[in-house]
Amino acid sequence: MRIALAATCIADTMFPGAPRATVRLLERLGHEVVFPRGQACCGQMHVNTGYLDEAVPVVRNHVETFAPVADGEWDAVVVPSGSCTGSIRHQQAMVCRRAGLDDLATTAEAVSARTFELSELLVDVLGITDVGAWFGHRVTYHPTCHSLRMLRVGDKPLRLLRAVEGIDLVELPGAESCCGFGGTFALKNADTSAAMLADKTANVRATDAEVLTAGDYSCLMHIGGGLSRQRTGVGTLHLAEILASTREDPTPLPHARTEVAR
Amino acid sequence: MSTFLGLPGLRRRGTGPDGVPAASADEPFGAVPHPQEPLRWGTSFPEAARETLKNEQLRRNLGHATATIRTKRAAVVDEVPDWEALRNTGSAVKEQVMAELPHLLAQLEENVTARGGVVHWARDAAEANRIVTEIAQAKGVDEVVKVKSMATQEIGLNEHLAEEGIAAIETDLAELIVQLADDMPSHILVPAIHRNRAEIRDIFLARMGDVPADLSDVPRELAMAARAHLRRKFLSARVAVSGANFGVADTGTLAVVESEGNGRMCLTLPETLVTVMGIEKLIPTYTDLEVFAQLLPRSSTGERMNPYTSLWTGVTPGDGPQEFHLVLLDNGRTDVLADEVGRSALHCIRCSACLNVCPVYERVGGHAYGSVYPGPIGAILTPQLTAASGGVSGADDVNASLPYASTLCGACYDVCPVKIDIPSILVDLRAREVDADRGRHRVDPWKAAMKAASWVMSDGGRFGLAGRAATLGHGLGGRDGVISKAPPPVSAWTRERDLPAPPDETFRQWWASRERAAERDARPAVGHQDGEGER
Numbered sequence: 001m002r003i004a005l006a007a008t009c010i011a012d013t014m015f016p017g018a019p020r021a022t023v024r025l026l027e028r029l030g031h032e033v034v035f036p037r038g039q040a041c042c043g044q045m046h047v048n049t050g051y052l053d054e055a056v057p058v059v060r061n062h063v064e065t066f067a068p069v070a071d072g073e074w075d076a077v078v079v080p081s082g083s084c085t086g087s088i089r090h091q092q093a094m095v096c097r098r099a100g101l102d103d104l105a106t107t108a109e110a111v112s113a114r115t116f117e118l119s120e121l122l123v124d125v126l127g128i129t130d131v132g133a134w135f136g137h138r139v140t141y142h143p144t145c146h147s148l149r150m151l152r153v154g155d156k157p158l159r160l161l162r163a164v165e166g167i168d169l170v171e172l173p174g175a176e177s178c179c180g181f182g183g184t185f186a187l188k189n190a191d192t193s194a195a196m197l198a199d200k201t202a203n204v205r206a207t208d209a210e211v212l213t214a215g216d217y218s219c220l221m222h223i224g225g226g227l228s229r230q231r232t233g234v235g236t237l238h239l240a241e242i243l244a245s246t247r248e249d250p251t252p253l254p255h256a257r258t259e260v261a262r
Numbered sequence: 263m264s265t266f267l268g269l270p271g272l273r274r275r276g277t278g279p280d281g282v283p284a285a286s287a288d289e290p291f292g293a294v295p296h297p298q299e300p301l302r303w304g305t306s307f308p309e310a311a312r313e314t315l316k317n318e319q320l321r322r323n324l325g326h327a328t329a330t331i332r333t334k335r336a337a338v339v340d341e342v343p344d345w346e347a348l349r350n351t352g353s354a355v356k357e358q359v360m361a362e363l364p365h366l367l368a369q370l371e372e373n374v375t376a377r378g379g380v381v382h383w384a385r386d387a388a389e390a391n392r393i394v395t396e397i398a399q400a401k402g403v404d405e406v407v408k409v410k411s412m413a414t415q416e417i418g419l420n421e422h423l424a425e426e427g428i429a430a431i432e433t434d435l436a437e438l439i440v441q442l443a444d445d446m447p448s449h450i451l452v453p454a455i456h457r458n459r460a461e462i463r464d465i466f467l468a469r470m471g472d473v474p475a476d477l478s479d480v481p482r483e484l485a486m487a488a489r490a491h492l493r494r495k496f497l498s499a500r501v502a503v504s505g506a507n508f509g510v511a512d513t514g515t516l517a518v519v520e521s522e523g524n525g526r527m528c529l530t531l532p533e534t535l536v537t538v539m540g541i542e543k544l545i546p547t548y549t550d551l552e553v554f555a556q557l558l559p560r561s562s563t564g565e566r567m568n569p570y571t572s573l574w575t576g577v578t579p580g581d582g583p584q585e586f587h588l589v590l591l592d593n594g595r596t597d598v599l600a601d602e603v604g605r606s607a608l609h610c611i612r613c614s615a616c617l618n619v620c621p622v623y624e625r626v627g628g629h630a631y632g633s634v635y636p637g638p639i640g641a642i643l644t645p646q647l648t649a650a651s652g653g654v655s656g657a658d659d660v661n662a663s664l665p666y667a668s669t670l671c672g673a674c675y676d677v678c679p680v681k682i683d684i685p686s687i688l689v690d691l692r693a694r695e696v697d698a699d700r701g702r703h704r705v706d707p708w709k710a711a712m713k714a715a716s717w718v719m720s721d722g723g724r725f726g727l728a729g730r731a732a733t734l735g736h737g738l739g740g741r742d743g744v745i746s747k748a749p750p751p752v753s754a755w756t757r758e759r760d761l762p763a764p765p766d767e768t769f770r771q772w773w774a775s776r777e778r779a780a781e782r783d784a785r786p787a788v789g790h791q792d793g794e795g796e797r
Contacts, residue, residue: 011769012725012770013732013764014764040718048689050694061720065722145673149676196625228760
């Protein structure tokens with residue numbers, strides 16, 4: 001398959017490990033990955049903060065950049081993020097219509113119909129759960145809200161993780177409860193966000209995992225930021241970074257602040 | 263003697279010039295003095311939440327209570343094989359109601375009148391309060407018993423009646439606890455959810471007047487004390503006031519579902535019954551009750567069926583109240599109905615399932631929302647209802663902060679028995695709040711940041727440059743690679759969380775250098791160009 005990568009703005013600039021691992025993984029599976037350079041952001045931050053007018057040029061850029069997928073130039077668009085996929089699928093066309101851009105909305109829908117979150121692409125489109133990965137560490141998985149409730153990825157990420165050789169996958173208590181990130185919610189309602197984060201990090205610590213993984217680096221930045229501040233020694237890795245790991249070329253454990261480093 | 267058991271950290275609201283009495287020393291339990299506006303009180307949500315979050319007792323009470331109801335609900339919903347079909351039907355029926363509201367209301371009025379009831383129309387809270395007061399005054403009573411009702415909370419009926427010298431006695435146990443404590447409800451279904459049993463015992467001892475002095479905090483003993491207290495009220499009351507869960511247009515039947523039987527007492531014993539019903543509580547036909555009788559109890563209390571379902575149609579000679587008044591309340595609802603996106607908030611059947619699953623509500627409690635409608639449904643309903651009576655005027659209105667009181671995690675939408683897409687409405691209301699502030703000359707760092715970000719994030723070249731600039735900050739993280747202190751507004755983040763320093767190379771830079779290497783090796787197989795030039 002010829003697959004276009006939407007790296008997401010936050011991973012492109014802050015967490016390049018996730019899109020790099022996505023490239024590594026998909027190429028290992030025999031697919032061709034392209035990175036359309038016109039891309040920047042899906043517009044989710046603007047939409048969810050209420051700045052829908054300001055979201056229009058951002059959405060337009062995304063839709064126009066990935067429009068070739070609707071004409072068959074690429075077979076699919078992959079996004080290593082549940083919430084960005086959710087925004088592409090459930091918000092972009094609404095933003096366009098609200099601005100009176102019906103044609104752009106139609107293109108947005110055509111693009112989103114061929115756009116998949118990573119676990120969706122692997123399990124639903126490519127039909128695989130065992131990607132031939134090896135990762136010899138204790139891992140717990142946080143199902144992010146938008147992958148769970150907007151995309152309904154269900155247990156696809158867990159099925160992918162369970163097939164990883166060497167992994168010690170432990171269940172996260174209260175997994176389906178939101179971590180408190182919510183984009184600009186973490187700044188606008190910082191106290192409430194912190195209260196939610198405290199419960200999430202306590203649950204992560206209870207698993208004794210070395211690594212917390214999820215399909216979204218925005219939520220991982222939030223939970224990871226809390227785990228780091230508390231010097232828990234628990235690091236974070238994107239699902240793609242674990243699935244890309246092999247015995248020959250293992251993904252190293254992320255650096256994690258510990259009590260000792262204090 | 264009374265012990266202070268209120269919420270010590272909670273800011274006393276609305277003191278001074280706006281006419282709301284300041285809390286005084288003889289109100290030891292009152293977390294929130296009764297506000298002038300039951301739909302708009304106190305500070306903005308983030309400020310109010312900051313205070314309630316400090317109350318560890320509140321967080322423990324709420325955490326325990328919501329987890330218990332969540333588990334019960336999930337169990338009884340899982341056993342219904344056609345739950346999703348029921349939700350779809352409930353949603354469709356409510357959509358039909360909204361589409362045909364004027365016709366259905368006229369039908370309801372006709373049928374209630376034909377069966378001996380009197381129908382009153384109230385445009386707003388003031389009209390509804392006046393109608394109820396005049397009925398009570400005409401009966402010459404100074405006391406009415408009440409069935410738990412959100413509509414009468416919304417209009418501040420009890421406070422209005424008190425000003426007219428009429429005592430309204432709440433007979434739902436939790437509502438009674440709130441009333442005795444001179445507090446405000448913090449949950450739609452379980453208004454005293456913020457209290458634990460020790461607090462309730464102290465409230466009863468201090469305020470109920472006719473309780474045994476050795477009252478313990480065993481739930482059964484507390485319930486028995488309330489039962490004895492209320493039984494005296496039921497037997498002496500001549501006027502009752504209720505809300506309604508459903509009003510059936512094609513028969514004129516009203517319905518109240520409840521757990522304790524206090525409602526049945528109020529609806530059958532007094533001579534006169536006054537029911538205040540929001541106009542959105544209509545359902546078209548009697549058979550539609552079948553859908554909601556399954557959806558509501560499982561979603562609200564987590565029961566297969568609620569213990570008491572009372573249905574009445576006008577007046578039945580010789581049986582029950584011989585005078586029945588129905589007050590149909592608008593109070594902003596027709597304005598909500600006019601909004602294409604927001605109107606589905608009117609589908610709400612007040613089950614409160616969205617409160618119980620909301621990770622925000624669970625931590626901050628109901629009072630932080632500054633409205634009798636808290637939680638996710640409150641965050642979409644309250645600002646829409648008050649927009650009609652004074653207008654959401656952008657950031658100046660404390661209710662404008664409510665649509666932001668959510669991470670958009672979607673748990674509320676999942677459990678809603680009538681499938682109200684709360685997250686989408688929250689986003690729409692945020693957009694309306696932002697738009698209401700457009701054109702105003704105020705210094706708004708959010709607006710400036712969003713405009714700048716829009717420019718950068720709508721072009722791959724500009725975004726690539728911004729990313730490359732950010733890599734210059736790679737060294738900021740020091741040895742650990744993390745940033746622990748930052749200036750505002752990022753300080754809101756770094757108070758509780760570290761922030762990773764930017765990487766030394768963005769993904770885009772890595773990709774470009776990989777492509778260059780591939781070109782040098784003249785082997786195009788590794789990473790294909792997409793046809794655009796090298797940046």
